[in-house]
Amino acid sequence: MSVDRPVLLSARGLGRRYAGVSALRGVDLDIRGGEVLAIVGENGAGKSTLLRLLSGVVAPSEGSLQVADASAGIALVHQELNLAENLDVAGNIFLGREPRTAGFLNLRAMHGDARRWLATVGLYIDPATPCGALPIAHRQLVEIAKALSANARILILDEPTSSLTAPEVERLLAIMADLRARGTAVVFVSHHLDEVLRIADRVVVLRDGAVTGTLARGDFDRSTLERLMVGRDLAPAARRAASASADPARARNSTADAPAADSARHPTIRLRADAVVTRHHRRRAVSLQVRAGEVVGLAGLVGSGRTELLESIAGIVPHGGRVCLDGGAVAAGAVARTRAGIALVPEDRARNGILADEPVSTNVSLAWIDRHSHRGRIDAPGERTLVRSVVDRVLLRPADPARTVRTLSGGNQQKTVLGRWIAVQPAVLLLDEPTRGVDVGARAEIHAEVRRLADAGAAVLFASSELEEVLMLADRVLVMHDGGIAGELALHEATEEAIMHLATGGAA
Amino acid sequence: MKKNLGILGILLAVCVVASIFGDNFLTGYNLQNLTQRSALFGILALGASVVIVTGGIDLSIGSVVCLAGISVPWLLVEHEWSPWAVVPAVLAGSALIGLFHGLLITRLRLQPFLVTLCGLLLYRGIARWMTGDQSQGFQGEFDSVRALALARFPVGLEAYSVPATVIPLVLLAAALAVFLRRTVWGRWLLATGRNESAARYSGIPTDRLVTGAYVACSLFAGLGGMLFIFDIGSAQPSDFGNFYELYAIAAAVLGGCSLRGGEASVVGVLLGAATLQVLRTAIILLGLSSQLEFAVIGAVLLVGVSADELVRRLRERRAERAAAP
Structure with missing residues (x-):
């Protein structure tokens, strides 16, 4: 079915080495207009390298890339968005290509055109808004609008949905479908197989720097893709995650008296937050407690205040209220909190972690x-x-x-x-999006380590935008909405529907 | 380590050229003089490197040298303080200057460049006003104190003795090397320079470390200023220490410190300081116009850092090719 679509870009025997180590080799691939091509694979499989080669950011060490039509632009939208935060939306869209009149910026034309391009991605905002003030989902759409305005026929998206909430993902997928209908080639990388299964016309699976399969729609399903990505059935990894928390009482459909059993099993309250007020949500006070050995999940939409809460407890940012460890209040500041045994694995590991x-x-x-x-x-x-x-x-x-x-x-x-x-x-381990941008195998291993720390007596509180992760790892779920705790769900009550209900402001 | 060999190569090359084409380079007097100046500037450069490791910069070094240096004869001669009071007072004052910088940078979150640029103007102005812009000197007295810089230790050579300033230099260099490589705070200082935010998230007291770095830098500059004035005997507040911060920063960069922070080599910094002083001497001995001094130093520094970058890229590429099948 895809044969009659025009080939815009073709790769033959494409490969790239970094410092002598092969990151990718022997990739044969055609990219066609009017098609959504998904690239999947574990972390380190070579996905990012392939995107960089396709978009021309790095030159191949071997093989060749043929462009069918030299005027067909190729644009890469990075996982870390690359907008100038001090410029407004229009300024970013036309950066380096600003419409000019007698050498001066033609702001009227710029804003008018910007509004038109924003409409093609379904974004109706004022082009004079500074990009720094936009939420991540909007910035991403601005980047896509920018690519389209530069006549990109091939749009490459690197993990476009990793920081988006469910409704935002829906919107992005709709825009991708719309672009496809207009003849654009959309290439995207995703760790979320659901999205791939829904929208991709073809899937390229990478493992250890080589293509293990190129499948057309109808030929792939979840288990096929997982097998090609991991090179083995995923069941062992999943079992490992489960066995690490080898506790029969944790079984999904435990009885209704589970909360009572929960507190019986984790007697001491290790972490207690008393009326913690963060900078971004001054009118909301958060109180919570986590027992020794307990893993508590913090669910909620982007912007609901999870990161601020974790950073407040860790002492990174100033806050109101008290944070207590084993019953005693801990002084403010990251130095005192860390020394007392409160540790945070931050969300942005490049900036705040490594x-x-x-x-x-x-x-x-x-x-x-x-x-x-x-x-x-x-x-x-x-x-x-x-x-x-x-x-x-x-x-x-x-x-x-x-x-x-x-x-x-x-x-x-x-x-x-x-x-x-x-x-x-640490006595208290806080994790903010512990497995963002992490592949399936490593994810299970990280979950197992978190559980091991809890079994050794740590109180664990983690925030995750992925409901699947929350349901898999948490003993108990707190749902945040607009800076406050909207509700608490015991293991047997926590379903995706119940969490989303609370996270979107539904009554508890 | 390889970086140190590179800068050692430059140092030896300049020495060889100077001794072949200049008549008096290999004389005991000249070498002794070079050792003295390298040691003095080495102390300033070590201080600069501590701040550069954090990713900061200190432009006030030259003015602190001036203020601290000028204060010594001013207090001793004009105000008749005891040397036992003057030395600790000047060192404490220098440390306070560093503390002032550090607090402005860590508490008010001002940029190091800005804070220390203001410092450059401030301390020079204070020194000139305090002394009425008059030359300050020891007037032939206080030789016992000046011996801290003027004493010479014979090492069995007829024309060459080791100047006393080598002692504080070696002590400070050794202490700094041990601090950076072997202690928790040294490791944390390097980590702070690499990624201050990640260090903070790991519970490292980054503000105290950065403040401490500025205190150390100004303290080293104050000590250097004292030793400079002991060495030369008298100085003009209007030009004493001018551009010394640039010699110190240039030496640190030549010695392998990255201005991005997180990287430093004590040996490299010492070699860098020596190279600059040998260059200055060579310019005079080779009969070049001394007005060319800054131009030559600027050119050598540029060639040095460019070569370093090119060698690094070449090595990366070669490693890539070597590992290819």
Whole structure:
């Protein structure tokens, strides 16, 4: 069926090496107009490399790329959005191509055209809005409008839905379908197979830098894709995640007296937040408690205040109210909170998590070194032993403590940040989107490690936009809405419908 | 390590050229003089590198050198303080200047460039006003205190003795090297320079570390200023220490410190400081116009950092090719 669509770009034997290590090899691929092509694969499989090659950001080390029509633009919309936050929407859309009259900016034409292009992506906002003031979903649409205005026939989206809420995802998928109907080639990477199954006309599956399958619509379903991505049936990984929380009482359909059993099993209240008021939601006070050994999920839409709450508890940002650990109030500030045993795995690991140019070892031992120093002197042999054991425990790949963190895949970078806290065995572990941009295999391993820390007595509170993750990992779910806690759901009550009801402001 | 070899190569090359084409380069007097100046500027450069490691900058070093240096004879001669009071007072004052910078940068979140640029103007102005813009000197007295910079230790060579300033330099360099490589706070300082936000999220007291770095830098500059004035005997408040911050920063960069922060090598910084002083001497000995001094130093610095970048890229590419099947 896709044969009669025009081929816009074709790759033959395409490959790329970084510092001698092959990131991608032998890719044969045709990109056709009027088609949505999905690229799936685990982290480190070579998806980002393939996108960079296709969009011309990096040159191939081997093979060739043929463009059918030189005027057909190719645009890449990054996972990290690349808008100038200080410029307005129109300024961003026409950056470098501003309409001019006698050398001066023609603002009237610019805003008019911008409004037209925004309409093609279903965004009806004032083009004079500064981009820094837009929510992520809108910024992404602005980027797409920008690409279209530059005559892009091939639109490449790198994990476009990773930061979007469910309704925003729906809108994006509709826009992708609309672009397809107008003859644009849409290429996208996603970790969400549901989206792929719904919209993709063809799927390219990558594993370890090579294509393991190119399937047309009708030839792929979830289990086929998972098998091609992982190279084995996913069941073992899933079982591992389940066995790590080997506790029969955690079974999904436990009885109605589960909450009582819950508190019986986790007797001590380890973390308590008393009327915590964050900067962004000054009129809402949040109170919550997490018992030792308990994993509590924090669900809610983007902007509901989950990150602010976690960062307040961790002492990163100032807040009102009290944070107590084992019954005693902990002083303000990240230094005091961390020393007391409250640890946060932040959402944005590149900015707030890793030291990208340092080796794994320095990253992992960062919080550990002062707790095991001799009058300020680093215990070097102890550090080596510690790093070795953490690297083995989190199944870091490659298991090389000397490896620079920048060269690791997203999942392994996340394991490095988690490893930093595993090293100090925190009393309270806070995680903000613990598996964003992490592949299926690494996700199960990270979940298992979180559960292990809880089993060792830690109180775990994690925020996730993925309901699936919340339901899989949490013993109890708190749903946030507009800066406050909209409701609490015990394990047996927590369904996707119940969570979404509370998250969207429905009555508890 | 390889970076250090590179800068050592430049240092030796300049020495070889200077000794071949300049008559008096390899004389004991000149080498002794070079050691003295390298040690003095080395102390300033070590201070600058501590701040550069955090990703910051200190432009006030030269003015702190001036204010601290000028204060010594001013307090001793004009105000007849005891040397036992002057030395600690000047060092404490320098540390306070650093604390002032550090607090403005970490509490008010002002940019280091701005804060220390204002410092550059401020301390120079204070020094000139305080002394009525008059030259300050020891007037032939206080030789016992000046011995801190003027003493010479024979090492069995006829024409060459080791100047006393080498002692504080070696002590400070060793302490700094141990601090950066072996202590928790040193590791945290490097981590803060790499990614301040990630360090903060890991519970590292980044504000205290950064403040401490500015205190150390100004303290080193104050100590340097004292040793400079002990060495030269008298100085004009209007030009003493002019551009010294640039020598210090240039030495640190030549020695492998990245202005982005997170990278430093104590040995590299010392070699960088020495290279700049040898260059300055070589310009004079080779009969070049001394007005060319800044141009030559600027050119060498540019060539040095460009070569470093090119070698790095070449090595990356070669590694890539070597690993290809």
